[in-house]
Amino acid sequence: MDCRHHIFCHRHTQPRRRRITRAVRIGIGHDTHRLGPALPLKLGGVDIAHSHGLVGHSDADVLLHAVTDALLGAAALGDIGEMFPDNAPENRNRDSADMLRRALERVKAGGWRVVNVDCIVFAQLPKLSPYKDAIRRHIGELLEVPADCVGVKAKTGEHVGPVGRQEAMMAECVALIEKVDD
């Protein structure tokens, strides 16, 4: 007998509850760097052709720094400044991709893996649309996820504020991580 027609059927008088057993965490990252003339510009680990570049102790990749902070935040592992102090000589001109890899190692050591990230780069110039796919692929490789798990959006500063006046670039990122089943 089909128990859907049985009024006292236990299975259908009790609401079915799907227990979510997978633990997930979300993290947010934000970063700002000043722009300076005749400096190399790297965003998301990709070289960008531009008259100006970002000023910083490391290679100043504002986007990878935001991604790194989002990842560390999701796992409650502090922030990029604690992990890589900007007064430490070994961090001078440091490759930000290396910093992100090391942060990911710490996150993975805690039993987590990345589900997806979504990022925004705030830059008045240059237009980033020609670079977006390369940036998504590269961040995906660094985070060990497919490129379709990496969102990259670009916003101008509408010619106002430090971004709009081309004094700075900013980046924001949210990251979702999940506990790896053992």
Ligand SMILES: [Zn+2]
């Ligand atoms: Zn930074």
